[in-house]
Amino acid sequence: MAAANRVTAISSNVRHIHTFKPSMWGHIFSTFSFDNQVQEKYTKEMEALKNEIRRMLMAANSTKLMILIDKLERLGIAYHFELEVEEKLKQIYDFAEEEYYGDLLSTSLRFRLLRQHQFHVSCNVFEKFVEEDKKLKESLCNDVEGLLSLYEAAHVRIHGENILDEAVEFTVDHLNRMVPELKSPIKEKVQQALQLSIHRGVPILTVRFYISIYESMDDDQLLLKLAKINFNFLQNMYRKELSELSRWWNKFDLKSKLPFVRDRVVECYLLGTAYGYEPQYAHVRRDVAKSVLMVTVMDDMYDNYATLEEAQLFTHILDRWDMEEIDVLPEYMRIAYRFIMSIFQEYEHEATKQDKLFAVPYFKETVKQLGRAYNQELKWVMEGEMPCYEEYMRNSVITSCVYVMFTAFIPTMKSFNEETIQWLLSAPKIVTSTAKLGRQLQDLASHERENKKGELPTVVDCYMKDKSASKQDALSKFVELIENGWKDVNEELVKVNYVPKKVVEQVLCFGGIAEVLYKDKEDGFTYPERQLASRIAALYIDPLLI
Template sequence: MASLDIKNFVNCQHEEVIRPVANFSPSIWGDVFTSPSVNDDQLLSEVYVEEIEVLKEKVRNMIISAHEEKLANKLVLIDTVERLGLSYHFSNEIEQQLNLVFMNATFKFENEEEDSNNINNLFIASLQFRLLRQHGFDASSCIFEKFTENNGKFKQDLRNDIKGLLSLYEASHVRYHGESILDEAVIFTTACLDESLIGQQDDHLIISSPMQKQLKHALEQSIQKGIPRIEARKYINIYEECESKDETLLRLAKLDFNLLQSLHKKELYEVSRWWKELDLVSKLSYARDRVVECYFWTLGVYFEPQYSRARVMLAKTIAMISVIDDTYDSYGTVDELEIFTDVIERWDIKEMDRLPEYMKICYRALLDLYDEYDEELRQQGRSFAVHYAKSTMKEIVRSYNIEAKWFIEGYMPPFDDYMTNGLVTSTYYLLATTSFIGMNSTPKEAFDWLMKKPKIQVANVTICRIIDDIATYEIEKKRGQGATGIECYMKQYGVSEEKAMEEFNKIAENAWKDINEECVKEKSVSMDVLKRIVNLARLIDVVYKHNQDGYTNPEKVLKPHITGMLVDPFAV
């Protein structure tokens, strides 16, 4: 729920109507994304495309011939390609290589000398484990037992293996429930890596500058929970400083990033133009103007070129649901919202006359947007997808209405009731469904699967709800909002604020374990579909970093990411 102050009122039919109005800050972007640079982008494409194709073939041959390489070299190549943001070009080749690794996995290396080297063992064992799990292979965590003592604690001599520790740290973030060895790995590696950064490591240990940057960033943002496009941008900068860098990979990564950035900017221009023509910001002054942040969200879900239309559709939907959210949170009265909910449920333009003028603006925009989707998808033989999108929109406004009543009437529900409703108002049932509609690769069966609220999706919306509640709690508390998740939990279970926060973090961490496990064990849909769910969860970890609401207040959290992804190209 958006944070707000109850301070403004309007006179309606001679009755004083108190409206809770949130004084949101204006957009921080001005006209940065409202003018297309068509000529520049066209020139960019012509210059880059031919060279990119040549470089892609070189890298493809590197991956294909990787089966002739030692296991360490093969895994490092795949990991580098992925972290540079290039894996979407070589998904089949990478999958084939990892399938071979999994089929032959004995976690033994090519010769006894390498096998006895602790540094290589921990680094490569952890890297193999993480890559396999991230690609849907059920790798066993038993591999890490050889790095522990009889008491289950990790061997102390591993503290000097910074490269191995970092690899183990990243691997620990794809753990399942019950994998106590990886729970221990998180604690052990975090402590060791923290020590290395503050200079408490052994005097003889020298950490290279790229490695130091990698460590610092990893402790801030693990690979598994990071947004792929942001991580690619950061890793390209780090990789450029590595003495062992491959110039072909580096060149391809920079050119490809720039080319994709030009496509993303065109999409954002299209979305910004649509938003500007709607002019909802001036017509509905209570609503947040966050269309750039809405588009950023879609880049977190999928950045690849084949999802261009999907991003545009999803960005428009996020912008629309943001306005609807603010209507429920920040302006509408109980009676108005009751009618608004019913009118959306009926989904008929003839119902619009029942609404007050400001709601008519929002309602017409909503129906027009979904008519646009219906027309576009019908041409692709995918009009069935709109039904699911409308269904989740109706679901969320029903829950928004319940939440608004609770707040306006000062009612604090039991925590279980709060969560049942709050999972829906998190928006993540809606956004997951909408993310599928523009994906030509997503069949009707995938929507049916999602409607059943599978375990991975419940975990996804739980992360969104819980982390959002943690991040916004202090502000909401200061402004007198009682029906927050933390307050409801404290009341139901009779615990302190500190204990409630601790439990919320545990709930989120357990939900991540569900996501990790379901990505491997859920076989009803493709990995392509599951990736959208994972990426939505990753967005929450980034947008609400350090308990800040980066969407409502993007200046500190999101502005640097958006600038890196959509404003600044790489020098090539």
């Protein structure tokens, strides 16, 4: 092994057993009475409102148009007007910036919207807000709406945009200073932004928040009514899908058969919702959730229960992909193997149905690759080897599960074809950067659990050993690396115009999910009760009053 450090070796027969709390949701989603008549009523009401809002959108221009588009996106209803929004953004892009958008709010909002939608825009538009010493003008420091807009714009920055690097520090300092004196609802809006920027979040999780914000501002009632009906329509659909998924999961009874595996079916479905919250992506939500459940079984088996000898045998049998050979495995591994094969059979069936059989070998290979990567992590521990940082990161691109996640989309997402797979598997920078920042966020949040109380190396441990750094220095470095990772992703977001837009959006979403799941260095997936539960309840349980 290149450039490795020696650590204490552990017997290959030692079994590390870690159990987790049962699902906090109990049987709440196992049964759900779906009312088609209610959904049909919502659909009719939405159609009437959409026609009025469409006319409003097409008539809008200048700053009012941008604010309207921003509201549509924050309220989770922009997908109803996808073509119109793209047409209007093209108009905004074509107009001279200086002529129409002179103030800080408008300039920042235009920059962010266009860059998020993959238009090429220069950060030079912010030079008018800079003094001769290259510092942002202090006269901006009391413009709360302008500062908030600049803060959001700064989070789509790329490498070399020094003015936006400064803008992050400038806006965070001044917004934090202003918060105690602000009144509702702008106070809550600023606090929400400071927790996590729009660009780095999961939009569907903040829809309810923005509905309450715009409602308290006595904002446009047409938008609010559509947003509320749309939210309840989606929630009913999600609950039906969650009910079906929960019943499917319960049939395997892995909760009792594999007690060392995290029972997180609702949290897995949340990831599916993040990748495609719109009605047409029901199959994506289902397939992502099932893939995450499969990955969780594999991860916990390798990390929390298997001996090295068992893990190597399982990896070998998984590589051979043959149910006839599983008799040599211990019983718990046979159960896990059958579950993986069950997921595969469903995947193969769906790929056949969608005329995408070309996806099947890629799915198999990504699962095998993941098994080898998990086994490598365990091998490093048991053989007493600490890999160098670069080697660990190469392996972590795979254990981030980015390739398993994206192959899960292929059968049922129209924009994913064989060329898309070839692009993904060529390890483009936007994919590897997203995978690395996702894994870095995960390791920062969960390295105490992930390393079996210090035995299994995480990215933090490897960096400390490799660079002779203290833990605090390593943690600070990873905050910097995550910021640089987002700059890489943002840079590629604009460059990558040879694959479908939806594909690029899914790559970006991977990073947003990591930011939400591992916010404040908490492992929200393993311990949802700490910070994720309220969001799940708001999205899947509590309807809005209309």
